[in-house]
Amino acid sequence: MSLTLSEVEHIAELARLALTDDEKALFREQLSAILDYAAILQKVDTSAIPPTATVLPLRNVMRDDAVQPSMPVEDVLANAPAAEDDCFRVTAILDVTPS
Amino acid sequence: MLHDLTIHAAADLLRAGEISSVQLTEALIDRITDVDNDVKAYLTLLPELALEQAAESDKTIAAARAAGSLAALPPLTGIPLAIKDVITVEGVRTTCGSKILENYIAPYPATAIGKLVDSGAVFLGKTNTDEFAMGSSTENSAYFPTHNPWDLSRVPGGSSGGSAAAVAAGECLGALGSDTGGSVRQPASYCGVVGLKPTYGRVSRYGLVAFASSLDQIGTLAKDVTDAALLLGAIAGYDPRDSTSVSVPVPDYLAGIRDQGSGVRGQGSGIRGLRVGVPKEYFIPGMQPEVEAAVRAAIRVIADLGAEVREISLPHTDLALPVYYLIAPAEASANLARYDGIRYGLSVPGETLWDGYRRTRGEGFGSEVKRRIMLGAYALSAGYYDAYYLKAQQARTLIKQDFEAALRDVDVIACPTAPTTAFRIGEKTDDPLSMYLGDVFTLSLNLAGMCGISLPCGFDTAGMPIGLQLMAGAFQEETALAAAFAYEQATEWHLRRPKLEARS
Numbered sequence: 001m002s003l004t005l006s007e008v009e010h011i012a013e014l015a016r017l018a019l020t021d022d023e024k025a026l027f028r029e030q031l032s033a034i035l036d037y038a039a040i041l042q043k044v045d046t047s048a049i050p051p052t053a054t055v056l057p058l059r060n061v062m063r064d065d066a067v068q069p070s071m072p073v074e075d076v077l078a079n080a081p082a083a084e085d086d087c088f089r090v091t092a093i094l095d096v097t098p099s
Numbered sequence: 100m101l102h103d104l105t106i107h108a109a110a111d112l113l114r115a116g117e118i119s120s121v122q123l124t125e126a127l128i129d130r131i132t133d134v135d136n137d138v139k140a141y142l143t144l145l146p147e148l149a150l151e152q153a154a155e156s157d158k159t160i161a162a163a164r165a166a167g168s169l170a171a172l173p174p175l176t177g178i179p180l181a182i183k184d185v186i187t188v189e190g191v192r193t194t195c196g197s198k199i200l201e202n203y204i205a206p207y208p209a210t211a212i213g214k215l216v217d218s219g220a221v222f223l224g225k226t227n228t229d230e231f232a233m234g235s236s237t238e239n240s241a242y243f244p245t246h247n248p249w250d251l252s253r254v255p256g257g258s259s260g261g262s263a264a265a266v267a268a269g270e271c272l273g274a275l276g277s278d279t280g281g282s283v284r285q286p287a288s289y290c291g292v293v294g295l296k297p298t299y300g301r302v303s304r305y306g307l308v309a310f311a312s313s314l315d316q317i318g319t320l321a322k323d324v325t326d327a328a329l330l331l332g333a334i335a336g337y338d339p340r341d342s343t344s345v346s347v348p349v350p351d352y353l354a355g356i357r358d359q360g361s362g363v364r365g366q367g368s369g370i371r372g373l374r375v376g377v378p379k380e381y382f383i384p385g386m387q388p389e390v391e392a393a394v395r396a397a398i399r400v401i402a403d404l405g406a407e408v409r410e411i412s413l414p415h416t417d418l419a420l421p422v423y424y425l426i427a428p429a430e431a432s433a434n435l436a437r438y439d440g441i442r443y444g445l446s447v448p449g450e451t452l453w454d455g456y457r458r459t460r461g462e463g464f465g466s467e468v469k470r471r472i473m474l475g476a477y478a479l480s481a482g483y484y485d486a487y488y489l490k491a492q493q494a495r496t497l498i499k500q501d502f503e504a505a506l507r508d509v510d511v512i513a514c515p516t517a518p519t520t521a522f523r524i525g526e527k528t529d530d531p532l533s534m535y536l537g538d539v540f541t542l543s544l545n546l547a548g549m550c551g552i553s554l555p556c557g558f559d560t561a562g563m564p565i566g567l568q569l570m571a572g573a574f575q576e577e578t579a580l581a582a583a584f585a586y587e588q589a590t591e592w593h594l595r596r597p598k599l600e601a602r603s
Contacts (some may be wrong), residue, residue: 008473015432015476016439016453017469018461026466027473033532034474038421041490044497051492052499054313054343055299055548055573061342075206081446088441091452 002032101126102269106178106326113177114169120177124153127179131270133601139245140265142184143192144224152221174329176219181271183262184225187306188212195308196228196240199438199445199463209306211317211334218333223271226261230465232310234258235537239467248597253521256286262320263290273321279311280423281541283318284553288516288566291555295319295327298550298573300345303338311430314545323593324584328352347574355577356584370585371405376509380416386518393557393565394515404585413501418494419543425478425491432475495546502547506572511582516553516566552579555592
């Protein structure tokens, strides 16, 4: 199967990746080749086969709801590109300009 | 030369008082100065931390000697190691081979690192890796490629190529790596060292930066099987901080390999009667004939040591590669969503929050990481989830069932680690699919949740090492190590070292 350019752009948007035009063209070709190879899976009848998400038996992991010391705020923020008042600083999420 | 020592030989000399950890650590730092301009195994060197830890270890050893308790010293006391740069060491830069984490200082240590600290280990530095461990050659590092110590024009394998090359080049006595689809075993094979991938759940993943969470596992790179057993013993065990680590007792792996049968090292009597399966699907057209010949010869040695060797079939082997390259990217696309330029890492401002996300990730990630995030996002997206991701998970069940059926009849599965020896730098970078095909013999183990080890079993005519892979069932590391040890003691491949000229 061959991906279209608009499919590549759609995937890049889902993945929040800014791509150059060259990258879009390259990924279109390479991802198409990889998906072609993966088509071998479609030949296998898996209708009665349960999926494996993890090799371990699924179980709940419980612990006591006890207060434990947490990392100091300055350590938490030490790698932050921007911080203010003990918080991570971000660009405005909502546009609050009056219309 | 001190840098040529195995961990167990160095530990004996440290206890006998013939060398100090500071001397040993200085010798390793000198060796790195001499050869790492060519090999380029390290991303970050930690000479001050290492010498501080070494001096501390010397005090511990002196105190134990005075108290007559040398036998109780942890086995890694004073031993200089290298750590793959996807595993956090507190206060030390952890880049994952990516520009997006170029200035990231880890605020806490991985559990495996904490355990190594408790064992008295010394950390020489952080080793190169394909970006976020995605790759098979270490060429996907955002910083520089690492070179194979046996031939500097060739790749060391990957993604733990820095760790494997550092061990092979004598730039550390042992190293930690991580293995999601073969990233410890394949570089071990290419560099002629021993690479052990423990069972999923055997070693805590806390502090291992996530790539594919249902497959990732910390593993070890070492010069011989005894060292692999020592390293695994130091890092294995249940960790409440990793809900996928498993509470299974940690055996004494060293005693396990030393007490084989007669109890005499080197006689290999411990694998008499061991049932070894050779999967016919792992000897394929297109593999390098010298690899097949060396692995078949190794299997004959194992048979001569008394193991019962038989051919087996793993019928869904051809599904492993497409299954892996859908599941691992899908998990990666979710895990790498955290790199948003807000809490840590590169941050490229945009006009809006969304724009900032796109630019940060577009500039911060390299090609292979973007490719896998895209592939994963596609496989998980509306309209394609059932055809790709769910289908891959169902086919994963078939692969797992193949191994479960095989392991009812055999104890160990023997096969090549990789279809070829190390290829040349740049040879496969333009063709991702051909790069992925090099992982064809290692992926299935991760998908099935088993353990495995790669160890040297010969060299091709170009002088490049060949790896024998021995796989065993979940939490059967003792069995894999016993088979590997018996083979190793009957052969001399593990004693060869690459010839590297000092050029500082």
